[in-house]
Amino acid sequence: xxxxxxxxxxxxxxxxxxxxxxxxxxxxxxxxxxxxxxxxxxxxxxxxxxxxxxxxxxxxxxxxxxxxxxxxxxxxxxxxxxxxxxxxxxxxxxxxxxxxxxxxxxxxxxxxxxxxxxxxxxxxxxxxxxxxxxxxxxxxxxxxxxxxxxxxxxxxxxxxxxxxxxxxxxxxxxxxxxxxxxxxxxxxxxxxxxxxxxxxxxxxxxxxxxxxxxxxxxxxxxxxxxxxxxxxxxxxxxxxxxxxxxxxxxxxxxxxxxxxxxxxxxxxxxxxxxxxxxxxxxxxxxxxxxxxxx
Amino acid sequence: xxxxxxxxxxxxxxxxxxxxxxxxxxxxxxxxxxxxxxxxxxxxxxxxxxxxxxxxxxxxxxxxxxxxxxxxxxxxxxxxxxxxxxxxxxxxxxxxxxxxxxxxxxxxxxxxxxxxxxxxxxxxxxxxxxxxxxxxxxxxxxxxxxxxxxxxxxxxxxxxxxxxxxxxxxxxxxxxxxxxxxxxxxxxxxxxxxxxxxxxxxxxxxxxxxxxxxxxxxxxxxxxxxxxxxxxxxxxxxxxxxxxxxxxxxxxxxxxxxxxxxxxxxxxxxxxxxxxxxxxxxxxxxxxxxxxxxxxxxxxxxxxxxxxxxxxxxxxxxxxxxxxxxxxxxxxxxxxxxxxxxxxx
Amino acid sequence: xxxxxxxxxxxxxxxxxxxxxxxxxxxxxxxxxxxxxxxxxxxxxxxxxxxxxxxxxxxxxxxxxxxxxxxxxxxxxxxxxxxxxxxxxxxxxxxxxxxxxxxxxxxxxxxxxxxxxxxxxxxxxxxxxxxxxxxxxxxxxxxxxxxxxxxxxxxxxxxxxxxxxxxxxxxxxxxxxxxxxxxxxxxxxxxxxxxxxxxxxxxxxxxxxxxxxxxxxxxxxxxxxxxxxxxxxxxxxxxxxxxxxxxxxxxxxxxxxxxxxxxxxxxxxxxxxxxxxxxxxxxxxxxxxxxxxxxxxxxxxxxxxxxxxxxxxxxxxx
Numbered sequence: 001x002x003x004x005x006x007x008x009x010x011x012x013x014x015x016x017x018x019x020x021x022x023x024x025x026x027x028x029x030x031x032x033x034x035x036x037x038x039x040x041x042x043x044x045x046x047x048x049x050x051x052x053x054x055x056x057x058x059x060x061x062x063x064x065x066x067x068x069x070x071x072x073x074x075x076x077x078x079x080x081x082x083x084x085x086x087x088x089x090x091x092x093x094x095x096x097x098x099x100x101x102x103x104x105x106x107x108x109x110x111x112x113x114x115x116x117x118x119x120x121x122x123x124x125x126x127x128x129x130x131x132x133x134x135x136x137x138x139x140x141x142x143x144x145x146x147x148x149x150x151x152x153x154x155x156x157x158x159x160x161x162x163x164x165x166x167x168x169x170x171x172x173x174x175x176x177x178x179x180x181x182x183x184x185x186x187x188x189x190x191x192x193x194x195x196x197x198x199x200x201x202x203x204x205x206x207x208x209x210x211x212x213x214x215x216x217x218x219x220x221x222x223x224x225x226x227x228x229x230x231x232x233x234x235x236x237x238x239x240x241x242x243x244x245x246x247x248x249x250x251x252x253x254x255x256x257x258x259x260x261x262x263x264x265x266x267x268x269x270x271x272x273x274x275x276x277x278x279x280x281x282x283x284x285x286x287x288x289x290x291x292x293x294x
Numbered sequence: 295x296x297x298x299x300x301x302x303x304x305x306x307x308x309x310x311x312x313x314x315x316x317x318x319x320x321x322x323x324x325x326x327x328x329x330x331x332x333x334x335x336x337x338x339x340x341x342x343x344x345x346x347x348x349x350x351x352x353x354x355x356x357x358x359x360x361x362x363x364x365x366x367x368x369x370x371x372x373x374x375x376x377x378x379x380x381x382x383x384x385x386x387x388x389x390x391x392x393x394x395x396x397x398x399x400x401x402x403x404x405x406x407x408x409x410x411x412x413x414x415x416x417x418x419x420x421x422x423x424x425x426x427x428x429x430x431x432x433x434x435x436x437x438x439x440x441x442x443x444x445x446x447x448x449x450x451x452x453x454x455x456x457x458x459x460x461x462x463x464x465x466x467x468x469x470x471x472x473x474x475x476x477x478x479x480x481x482x483x484x485x486x487x488x489x490x491x492x493x494x495x496x497x498x499x500x501x502x503x504x505x506x507x508x509x510x511x512x513x514x515x516x517x518x519x520x521x522x523x524x525x526x527x528x529x530x531x532x533x534x535x536x537x538x539x540x541x542x543x544x545x546x547x548x549x550x551x552x553x554x555x556x557x558x559x560x561x562x563x564x565x566x567x568x569x570x571x572x573x574x575x576x577x578x579x580x581x582x583x584x585x586x587x588x589x590x591x592x593x594x595x596x597x598x599x600x601x602x603x604x605x606x607x608x609x610x611x612x613x614x615x616x617x618x619x620x621x622x623x624x625x626x627x628x629x630x631x632x633x634x635x636x637x638x639x
Numbered sequence: 640x641x642x643x644x645x646x647x648x649x650x651x652x653x654x655x656x657x658x659x660x661x662x663x664x665x666x667x668x669x670x671x672x673x674x675x676x677x678x679x680x681x682x683x684x685x686x687x688x689x690x691x692x693x694x695x696x697x698x699x700x701x702x703x704x705x706x707x708x709x710x711x712x713x714x715x716x717x718x719x720x721x722x723x724x725x726x727x728x729x730x731x732x733x734x735x736x737x738x739x740x741x742x743x744x745x746x747x748x749x750x751x752x753x754x755x756x757x758x759x760x761x762x763x764x765x766x767x768x769x770x771x772x773x774x775x776x777x778x779x780x781x782x783x784x785x786x787x788x789x790x791x792x793x794x795x796x797x798x799x800x801x802x803x804x805x806x807x808x809x810x811x812x813x814x815x816x817x818x819x820x821x822x823x824x825x826x827x828x829x830x831x832x833x834x835x836x837x838x839x840x841x842x843x844x845x846x847x848x849x850x851x852x853x854x855x856x857x858x859x860x861x862x863x864x865x866x867x868x869x870x871x872x873x874x875x876x877x878x879x880x881x882x883x884x885x886x887x888x889x890x891x892x893x894x895x896x897x898x899x900x901x902x903x904x905x906x907x908x909x910x911x912x913x914x915x916x917x918x919x920x921x922x923x924x925x926x927x928x929x930x931x932x933x934x935x936x937x938x939x940x941x942x943x944x945x946x947x948x949x950x951x952x953x954x955x956x957x
Binding site for chain 3: 030079130132133135136137138139140141142143145146147148149151222226229230233234235236246250251252256257260262267270271274275278279282
């Protein structure tokens, strides 16, 4: 199959010309904008805290609820006099890390389940996929909150929680891919020369499903960041004083008329990053699967 | 074939249809001229992408609107009441009033050409309601007559059927009923039998011929099946890479084709003839239709032609030359080829 | 059609059974279990806890507990709230109306607006409108619902004073107009995501349909453009949208929870959040199961409607 070769990274110069998918991706204007914003926001969150003179936990009772652009606090302060910009940066670290880690975890679970279900088919596949269907019957937020109430909220447990409620989509995608791939010539050929199941699954079949997995992973990051913001906003996610974009908004509602920037600033950060990941995912889909060009 | 010269229904002159795409302008047809008379069948013959379908779609404004598609030339259509309409450059609203009323089309795919969510009756009644302003009741009554006319059994029951409940042949009959609903002066049949079984093909062809006789409409029959051409056509127009390469009455085209491409098409037909070895090989024309964005210089058929002469055939596009009354061919070596053929015969 | 729907019903029952297992597992396998609320209170000694365990049947083997739980679930005994000892079913019944009102109106709104945007986007493909709509939909899908809710409250309630900032009706009032007035804000907020989804899928569905042969046939018959759109294209393009709407129920329920919280809308979502914060497990479990049930019913309803709308399936049983 020719598709096996298309994802082997080229080492020689002229990568853009040798990999048409990459060229299509680079030409996707919205995806490139998204990528730039994501990189900027990451840089902002990772490097930012070393640059500005405030800490996310420093309270200053004398300058509470200071409006943005009025003084030393560029984005103003909250009800405890903490610098919004500093909190936004530290919160960004948490939110981005939660989004990424949860995605890695949910991809792992989803790919594994999909791979096993698609490869073995029959009863194993049926049972696993019906389980996936059943999990998807629960509205994600309900499931997140029900479990979040039972466990001790920490950054780690929130990551696991988000991953556990978001792996089903990938499992479906991978299962469908593997099911159609495993009857193709190259898989049968590998089987006929006596390759083991594990080898066929991971070396022969999985590389062919990379494109949809990459797209799903990108969209999953967007989903995970949103999920974190939802449960943190509702009070069951990342717990203060650790800031996250979601829990920064938790208290903003009470100060909506007095200090709207407290709601505006983290909201825009979430929206920017999530939109960007969605655009990147869209661009990747167009680039990796030209048939779907719409 | 036609004893008296009947009045023309459609007269096309120098039809040029060009598509503007990202990678440049593609000329789908160039300098296409022809005419069809009342009660006459003109067969349009050629391979895929030779421009035969585009010609007809373009005339009726069914190609994409400008700037995506530019149409040049002239096309005069005479409706049954004697009004003459210029089709080229006509606003879409005017063309729309002619489509389905004065000129109808039957498409190749009966399986997908009918709307799956409407009943057969609704789809036949639609043009009647639009063009004739019939009431729903009157249109349905007429639809029933039409179903009977296209020889569908138990028409009353079929009226309420959905397309998926009918066979391919029946769906094509329904398409024909839709097309002839408003008694058009011109019927364009775009490979109407290609998707059907051979026995059904014959029935549909017979139906079309009978309908044509009854209503005296002109018919343009697009096909790449020369067997059908011999059966149904009065005159033939052969197209290659967007140009007319030969046209004439059906008998001379079949018995004495002049352009090498037409000969090639005829040679690729299986036939049982006295004096011809039974197991003689069918001759396929070598090569493929040229890429529409990169036509070869000179005669577009040159690269595939047995009679290709370098320096001559690739220097200029040959004109369409009158070879006999009512017969024309596009080739620079007509006489040489004719002589050679005459010697060998 | 009958066989198709029977098959789907059977599938749904299997799913419901799996859903019940997952729900039971979440409740019992989590640290602390159903009584963690009391245990965490610290006011109980070991004997009290054992007595409570016995009272709730928690000392028996898990499979027995599961069967008993399912049995009671099936006859409508979903337990009593820890908070006020009311039956869970009665509590849910008291809140579901507000949630359905919100979900149905916002779905209607999003079908109208999103559908129209999708149709125009497909017809005027690659136009400025199409580009703006595409980017707009993507942004709408990325805005956290609660944040959009806060923005609507800030602009229309705090700043302009046009809309009430929350609740389903003015205390002691409750006329029809008053209720509509209260519904506008949450309805718009909940409709945002659905509208974006409708506009995207409707556009792509329309693009599929526009390129179908039967549209060309309609044009060749001389059908006027607007009639082609309404009578031929949209009718067909709406068919897959029925499925999409059915699949959107889980997201809609999630959105309703957040919207109800922001607008203090007395629906099931807010009840769920309140119950979670009180660790009122019977209610939490009840709503969790009920929401899964709604999702299953939603997808069944979508299949039924699809079967009724598409003559190819409707006539299959004949």
